[in-house]
Amino acid sequence: MLYVVGLGLGDERGVTVRGLDAVRRCARVYMEAHTALLALAVDDHPSSRLAKLEKLYGKEVVIVAGREMVDGEDRSDRILREATGADVAFLVIGHPFGSDEPSGKTTHTDLVLRAKKLRVGVKVIDSASVLNAVGACGLQLHRYGEAITVPFFTETCKRDHFYQAIVNNRWLGLHTLCLLDIHVKGPVSEYLCRGNKAYEPPRFMTVNTAISQLLEVLEMRGEPEPAYDEDSLCIGVARLGSDDEKIVAGPMGKLIDLDFGPPPHCLVIVGETTLVEEEMLEFYMIK
């Protein structure tokens, strides 16, 4: 059986009791290198975070690259084959199908899909993800529209394909959750060899960069009636689910200059609000 286990948010204690039981029972525990880099590199060197995780789980965690070839065979196929004869765990940040990791979500769906095609038993173990934990900022979760991902702009590439979803959500009075891009340099698996001093942490987009890019999109498009502007109410969220979570609400033009501290960050563009939502937002409003 292949257990795809959501690690939830914050530190290693975001896993559920059900997930922990499964991991402890498994013969082998895997984590995809890209995931590992994001999960483990937030405020520390990956290897020390990994050690904490392994201590709680009571298992060595084997880090693999999603499409790494081993002896001419795709590593994931090898994991799936292993899971036909034994219990194997595959660890995922947040929820296995969450959008916590914009570039990772297809990998995990793909793994489950391939397991099903090969008739390997697969069990997904849920946990929290940004998609529900963002409820902490006080807006009702069922009043969010389509979630978007804001990608890093470069000099030559400024993709603003997400703009229409914001337009739609605003038009419907819904809130927009903006997931923020993460840039990982080079072949990540190399960084994760334990003791590798050449480790280069990934670059997480901040609330500030996200807002700056969102405003740049308006200039680029020259919209006569933009979906938002510097006065639009937003909520900047950092380290959701951690002990030092930071949530601040305010107009884009003010949040752009606020220091939210270490990653990960996300941003919410506020739609129409109810009285209860407004009361909750008051507690997070920038002074």
Next chain:
Amino acid sequence: MLYVVGLGLGDERGVTVRGLDAVRRCARVYMEAHTALLALAVDDHPSSRLAKLEKLYGKEVVIVAGREMVDGEDRSDRILREATGADVAFLVIGHPFGSDEPSGKTTHTDLVLRAKKLRVGVKVIDSASVLNAVGACGLQLHRYGEAITVPFFTETCKRDHFYQAIVNNRWLGLHTLCLLDIHVKGPVSEYLCRGNKAYEPPRFMTVNTAISQLLEVLEMRGEPEPAYDEDSLCIGVARLGSDDEKIVAGPMGKLIDLDFGPPPHCLVIVGETTLVEEEMLEFYMIK
């Protein structure tokens, strides 16, 4: 400190390790009666489920009615006052701000809001909820629009206020998560006195009733271009996150007759799909 702890999905093992640590550390553990009835009554008598929960948590769980008056004081105020001098846990099904419990979500937001107003320290501990666990059915979570709740129709009251959200989501090509109503009779706290033989289980809406009502809405409205019909692709989901989770995709007209077994159920109206989503749906397609 008041800990509002999400219990996640399935059985008592849906809580996170962080949540379990907090509950075990707390001087008192509370659960709102309405929540308790839903969390504990799914496939068993509440008292036996409660016993399992208490065994894992190593604590007695005190069941309180949200607005129960005790010696002329609102019970929640008493809990909040208690939380100024000690660690107190308040257990919630799914995610504290999830929509797992249509009628309960305001209660929990309200409790957090009142804690903040009284300057009582409050910490929300995330867990999975229908909103992210529904990813199991294979549709990408960020491609869902506004979530709706389908209420039980009665002879005299057939509220179809949710219809417009389905129209909007369909128009945008987004999926719609339909949370299904739960009907609880009378003052629930009475049922939960331990050993009470007069316990009456809540009535959970099935996928079948939901579809039947959705189709009835079309007749009532006489829409020339309905947002869905008997041929619309849907996914019926039962007991999400449990070991006996059931997921079946198919046209509304076919799912309406399928037995999904014990509650809780939810329903997804499928929007535009990607190739990966279609491949995943194939595995759940009704024969």
